[in-house]
Amino acid sequence: MxxxxxxxxxxxxxxxxxxxxxxxxxxxxxxxxxxxxxxxxxxxxxxxxxxxxxxxxxxxxxxxxxxxxxxxxxxxxxxxxxxxxxxxxxxxxxxxxxxxxxxxxxxxxxxxxxxxxxxxxxxxxxxxxxxxxxxxxxxxxxxxxxxxxxxxxxxxxxxxxxxxxESRAHDNAVALTSHAPHLVASLMAARLQRGSREAFRLAGQGLRDVTRSAVRDTGLWSDILQANAPAVAGVLRELRDDLTTLLATLDDLSNAPQDMRSQCLEPMVDLLNRGAAGLAAIQGRQATDRETRVEVLVAESPGQLVRLLDALKTFHVEAEDVVPRHSTEEGTFSITFAVPAARAGQIVLELGRAGWNAQSVDPVSGARQQKMASVLSP
Amino acid sequence: MxxxxxxxxxxxxxxxxxxxxxxxxxxxxxxxxxxxxxxxxxxxxxxxxxxxxxxxxxxxxxxxxxxxxxxxxxxxxxxxxxxxxxxxxxxxxxxxxxxxxxxxxxxxxxxxxxxxxxxxxxxxxxxxxxxxxxxxxxxxxxxxxxxxxxxxxxxxxxxxxxxxxESRAHDNAVALTSHAPHLVASLMAARLQRGSREAFRLAGQGLRDVTRSAVRDTGLWSDILQANAPAVAGVLRELRDDLTTLLATLDDLSNAPQDMRSQCLEPMVDLLNRGAAGLAAIQGRQATDRETRVEVLVAESPGQLVRLLDALKTFHVEAEDVVPRHSTEEGTFSITFAVPAARAGQIVLELGRAGWNAQSVDPVSGARQQKMASVLSP
Structure with missing residues (x-):
């Protein structure tokens, strides 16, 4: 103690x-x-x-x-x-x-x-x-x-x-997750010295997010970076290779006639896709978490969709994760969203209790399970 | 209409x-x-x-x-x-x-x-x-x-x-404030594909901030970037030049004996300082806004400093912007902070009413103005 x-x-x-x-x-x-x-x-x-x-x-x-x-x-x-x-x-x-x-x-x-x-x-x-x-x-x-x-x-x-x-594994990890990102923020922020007030009126959340971690305490960071220079350089060297390819693509796009540009895009699209995959990796979307799709039929009458979105918020399903589709029933949408498999039954049950026509859809076969809402009707 | x-x-x-x-x-x-x-x-x-x-x-x-x-x-x-x-x-x-x-x-x-x-x-x-x-x-x-x-x-x-x-000025502005930052976020996020789960346990707000804007909608962004390629390339080319210098510095630091490293730091420190200046530029700290320093004497007894910080929050003065200093009066701190000149009088007045020993300090001469608290005492 x-x-x-x-x-x-x-x-x-x-x-x-x-x-x-x-x-x-x-x-x-x-x-x-x-x-x-x-x-x-x-x-x-x-x-x-x-x-x-x-x-x-x-x-x-x-x-x-x-x-x-x-x-x-x-x-x-x-x-x-x-x-x-x-x-x-x-x-x-x-x-x-x-x-x-x-x-x-x-x-x-x-x-x-x-x-x-x-x-x-x-x-x-x-x-x-x-x-x-x-x-x-x-x-x-x-x-x-x-x-x-x-x-x-x-x-x-x-x-x-x-x-x-292990201390070396730690240093490599923070080079990737902390030291390189701070330097990248500084590299982008350094561009802003030349920005006009007019340009800054157009600055949105994206610029603020990317630059927020720019190094302020130069003394402390010089200290940190000199003690981890090889690991940080390793991460940034890969980044520079991608940046060089990206610049070549942007130059090709600048020089190509408008109808030929799509042929130059591939290296940039590859980078953007790798970036999206990297982002998904830290945002903790576990592809291995089993998810079940839930489907709700919603009448196309005023306010019904808004009411459903409100109801879904109580289950932490955000509107952005909801996909509306054509339904075979006239005058309705088929609204689907994915939830953790373990919670699907409960969510379908509660939506049914609240009067919604909800069912879960088997993720493998796509077969609809028996409608819980009907089962619950007295 | x-x-x-x-x-x-x-x-x-x-x-x-x-x-x-x-x-x-x-x-x-x-x-x-x-x-x-x-x-x-x-x-x-x-x-x-x-x-x-x-x-x-x-x-x-x-x-x-x-x-x-x-x-x-x-x-x-x-x-x-x-x-x-x-x-x-x-x-x-x-x-x-x-x-x-x-x-x-x-x-x-x-x-x-x-x-x-x-x-x-x-x-x-x-x-x-x-x-x-x-x-x-x-x-x-x-x-x-x-x-x-x-x-x-x-x-x-x-x-x-x-x-x-003007449309060209707009495109140059968004290249700096939106398109380049999104690509920088993608460039950093692309590094994360190789990260281990262990490394991601160490990921903090900095990494999340820097990568949050990484491009997700590759189709839309290919569209945007090909229409603004020259302006975006201009911003990113300057960034690459800085990155090349930074990598050279990191390599020098990796190779130098520990006691010689401080001689290699200068180009990196220069970059970090320019980044900090760029950050200040968009965070809207107007160096031209006239500020007045306010000084409050606080007894070094338990809870007094915490009480003062709470009181300052009501004036939107954050604890981080407050500087504690030695005071000539035994057993007290001199706590100073800067506020917009136009609001200094009111803040000193209200602190005085609440029993604090507060005064404003003339920003040019450093001369203390008459203590408002004493003036107000009946």
Missing amino acids: IRTMAVVGTGLIGTSIGLAISRHGITVHLLDKDEVAARTAAALGAGVVGASDEPVDLAVIAVPPSAVGDVLAEMQARGLARSYTDVASVKAELARDIRTSVDTPSSYVGGHPLAGRERCGPLAARADLFEDSAWVLTPSETTSQDAVNRVFEMIALCGAVPVIM | IRTMAVVGTGLIGTSIGLAISRHGITVHLLDKDEVAARTAAALGAGVVGASDEPVDLAVIAVPPSAVGDVLAEMQARGLARSYTDVASVKAELARDIRTSVDTPSSYVGGHPLAGRERCGPLAARADLFEDSAWVLTPSETTSQDAVNRVFEMIALCGAVPVIM
């Missing part, structure tokens, strides 16, 4: 950890070379300023990646804690440094909470920052089990979910 | 226009080569299926860009409407085609509502889709004033804001 903790570095992440842990009545000692930052964190309720007289159970080194090694060595020399972790977003190089430069590497386990906000500093901190997010740990074969278990406990108190990974 | 309208093409945009206009009691005739789509739009309340017997005041051609010319010619030949507009997102080439291929080009004014959703089709339509968004019109010198005024009226009924632009 953790009874005392220390947080070294009371920025956004450190202060948020302090807030999350202090809620549980555990004393958190707050240290920062910027004394105002530590006092601010304390005033927010993240803990008390200054080190404890005796070693705490666990200290979190929440300083920029390039400073973690030195701060860890210093804190171990001071005997600040029994176990240590950090929050740096690049792990392999750091692990190597720590193995060679620190007295007791076994008391340290690398950590990386996958949470953050656009703003930094203690005043941006939130006790619920880590709730339900992943928190990677990268123990080596020499890491003590005690250290890992103490960090597990802290992660649970923060409401996060631990993920054990 | 528009009294009757037609919408040709009842997808997301056409149906949303129908819904927005029908609210005002205007009859909207809905036409689509897919009869179910037109009937679906009608069932949602977007209008009535089928053309009117006599010409309507205004017809919106809401079909994919490459089909606009032919559909417009066909509808003019049928005498569907007195005036025509479209909703295609590329305008210059289309305007050229229409000038040469259509009988009465003067009755047409090019239009582009800057609104959309990720999903398409009539069931995704919303009456408020265009509210407060820009709607570009690209009249030429031969466009009739009647046509433009009718479209102005429709735009007002949709709750949108008209923007008159």
